[in-house]
Amino acid sequence: MTGGLQPETAGRVREAFLVLGSPAGLAAEATVCAQLLQTVSRGDNRVLEDRLRDWSEDLCRRQP
Template sequence: MRILHREGWGLAPQAFDAATLYAYSPLEPNGAAGVRVAFPVLGSPVGLAAEATVCAMPLQTVARGDNLTLADQLQDWSEELRRR
């Protein structure tokens, strides 16, 4: 018997994994800058779709009281994405 978690099934926008790594990178010193260097697709038109998708996901958890250590960085990221 196996338990499958199907929430993650299907296609995600290109750069989704890189954007997910970026979302949690502020927990490490110099993490966000390093992720942007390693994955230059972030910031590109296709990368922006992934960034917007991923940014919204943990922001919703902040509203429920989770990921509070990331709240300020996620809000800043959200504002930056709106300006692009």
């Protein structure tokens, strides 16, 4: 992954796609996160592992 986290970009995306804060959006995020974590378990995308695990923990804290 090049660069770093882009909080300003993430904020603009969240403003544009309000569904991301909804239960459906949370379910979608959890699905994508789980799929990406599966790729890590198969040996791919290892560079993303820490960020994906952080994202997963954040999703657990945000569950309704």
